[in-house]
Amino acid sequence: MFPTPIQNRPLANQVSYQVLLPIALILWLLPLLAVMIFSIKPDVDFAKGNYWGLPSSFELFNNYGRVFFASDMPQYLLNSLFITVPTVIGAVALSSMTGFALGVYKFRGNLLIFFMFIAGNFVPFQILMVPVRDLTVNLNLYDTKLGLILFHIAFQTGFCTLFMRNFIRALPYSLIEAARVEGVAEWKIFLYIVLPLMKPAIAALSVLIFTFIWNDYFWAIVLTQGPDTQPVTAGITAFNSQYRAAYHMMSAGSIVAAIPPVFMFFLMQKHFIAGLTLGSVK
Amino acid sequence: MPSDSTGSPKFNNWYRRNEIAITPWLFLIPAVLFFATYVIVPIGQSFWISFHMWDGLGEKTFIGMGNYERLLGLGDQKMDRKFETSFWNNLKWLVLYLLAIPLGLFIALFLNQTVAGIRLYKSLFFFPFVISQVVVGLVFSWFYLPNDGLFDVLMSWFGIDIRGGVLGNPKTATYGIIAAGLWPQTAYCMILYLTGLNSVDPEQVEAGRLDGAKGFRMLWYVILPQLRPATFIAFVVTIIGALRSFDFIAVMTNGGPFGSTRVLSFFMFEESLSEFGFRMGYGAAIAVVLFFIMLGFIAYFLFQMWHDEKESR
Numbered sequence: 001m002f003p004t005p006i007q008n009r010p011l012a013n014q015v016s017y018q019v020l021l022p023i024a025l026i027l028w029l030l031p032l033l034a035v036m037i038f039s040i041k042p043d044v045d046f047a048k049g050n051y052w053g054l055p056s057s058f059e060l061f062n063n064y065g066r067v068f069f070a071s072d073m074p075q076y077l078l079n080s081l082f083i084t085v086p087t088v089i090g091a092v093a094l095s096s097m098t099g100f101a102l103g104v105y106k107f108r109g110n111l112l113i114f115f116m117f118i119a120g121n122f123v124p125f126q127i128l129m130v131p132v133r134d135l136t137v138n139l140n141l142y143d144t145k146l147g148l149i150l151f152h153i154a155f156q157t158g159f160c161t162l163f164m165r166n167f168i169r170a171l172p173y174s175l176i177e178a179a180r181v182e183g184v185a186e187w188k189i190f191l192y193i194v195l196p197l198m199k200p201a202i203a204a205l206s207v208l209i210f211t212f213i214w215n216d217y218f219w220a221i222v223l224t225q226g227p228d229t230q231p232v233t234a235g236i237t238a239f240n241s242q243y244r245a246a247y248h249m250m251s252a253g254s255i256v257a258a259i260p261p262v263f264m265f266f267l268m269q270k271h272f273i274a275g276l277t278l279g280s281v282k
Numbered sequence: 283m284p285s286d287s288t289g290s291p292k293f294n295n296w297y298r299r300n301e302i303a304i305t306p307w308l309f310l311i312p313a314v315l316f317f318a319t320y321v322i323v324p325i326g327q328s329f330w331i332s333f334h335m336w337d338g339l340g341e342k343t344f345i346g347m348g349n350y351e352r353l354l355g356l357g358d359q360k361m362d363r364k365f366e367t368s369f370w371n372n373l374k375w376l377v378l379y380l381l382a383i384p385l386g387l388f389i390a391l392f393l394n395q396t397v398a399g400i401r402l403y404k405s406l407f408f409f410p411f412v413i414s415q416v417v418v419g420l421v422f423s424w425f426y427l428p429n430d431g432l433f434d435v436l437m438s439w440f441g442i443d444i445r446g447g448v449l450g451n452p453k454t455a456t457y458g459i460i461a462a463g464l465w466p467q468t469a470y471c472m473i474l475y476l477t478g479l480n481s482v483d484p485e486q487v488e489a490g491r492l493d494g495a496k497g498f499r500m501l502w503y504v505i506l507p508q509l510r511p512a513t514f515i516a517f518v519v520t521i522i523g524a525l526r527s528f529d530f531i532a533v534m535t536n537g538g539p540f541g542s543t544r545v546l547s548f549f550m551f552e553e554s555l556s557e558f559g560f561r562m563g564y565g566a567a568i569a570v571v572l573f574f575i576m577l578g579f580i581a582y583f584l585f586q587m588w589h590d591e592k593e594s595r
Contacts, residue, residue, distance in 0.1 A: 005396065035421045035424065097312070100309055107303065116317075116322065117317065123321070126572055131324035134327075154316040251424070254417045257414065280478050280516075
């Protein structure tokens, strides 16, 4: 193990490590802690210039209550949910199929198609922006959730295919051969043999895509406008203009907007990290 | 065996015989069509649109290289000042964003221990990556508030006063935004290295120790070579992240002050959906230039992956 386990070091080192850990963490999360403190402060603290001192009164319920009951925030959150969940389902479904096709079969153009998916993923969004916006407008899907969902599914399929295909290639191929010898139809091999084995990959991709799509801002402002369709990342700017310079409200709103992916992360941490670090070990 | 499909027996026979050759294509068609419509074809369309003057609604007017001449200052024109700023800022982003890799490695080495509660520490250090860039941007813009922001307060202890605050001063604004971007990116690199460190071969480490390798020499000659895959991925995601940087700039400064924080991706968006009428053609031309800048990196990444792929066959 590297570095040397702290247990094999002198006691003084062990103690200082234990002391250093929480200090480092607090410094690392300082900007976030500041916002959390902002979000429970009353209005008057900012007017008096008490930005960083203790809150003069505890306004957690008041501030967050206003976020939920006196703003468009709940609508934005719902929009985000209705955009994110179908995208996750669509991208995972499409990519488990492509992953199966590219991971199991040997045919001409296999690697080429695989690399087309990977390459599309690296492309800067901006080169897609004008044509995709135009396409969405022509399909009468501008400013609809569906328009945003369709694009997200298509784009995420690239990354998901890379992931699924590599995962399927690592599965024991003998399982598939055995089934073929038994005369099982190919689509049944996919459905009854490969798909059940892909559960960890599906879980990992689901949390990853959920986070990516929930946090998307660029496409949200390119393809939607207004509180009826915009997800929370875009809505937060409208929210902030409603509460201009009311830092306690803006902070509370930001925290609410950030919570769902954070919640997902802590819930499915193992899968999330497995997905994110795919390929970082040989 | 009962027939699965309702097709004619003749078709069924043909399908049966060619099943292994046909199935992959059946599985690929929906995704390939989708991906082609929304990703591959638009790349070509952007090239085409970049040769036109277009407001996004009416007819396109073909103007050949006109947009590029105006953008890059070809012929007797001067280079678009906004393009110049954006380009240099993109370079700053590229170079400084790479700091996330050594920083991430440093934190990973710091946290790669087995003491009580370390798992929670690791997750909390990783936390910034999970939050949307919009929220991170907002958080940092409050952190940087002139006079009242925590950063300005801390700086004043050292007697440093940045006029107009970090984000209000054209000299510091871009660096302030990059620092905000480094926060989640470092967390990402950290998690890549933590996973990598987990799979470092303990025997090689022991052998290194017996040979008297310690500290930095051990890291450089024994550990880092084993972390190569992690470093490669960290490099890929950081470069792409740097060139894609848009959210932070849109949220924190909206390109200001005086346009000093624009990067190509933001500049492109601004021109295409400009308040003074959409300039889609010009925007597409900027996107094409950005694409070519990225192409070098993309080609390198793909070549590496292709190489690994060939080896593993």
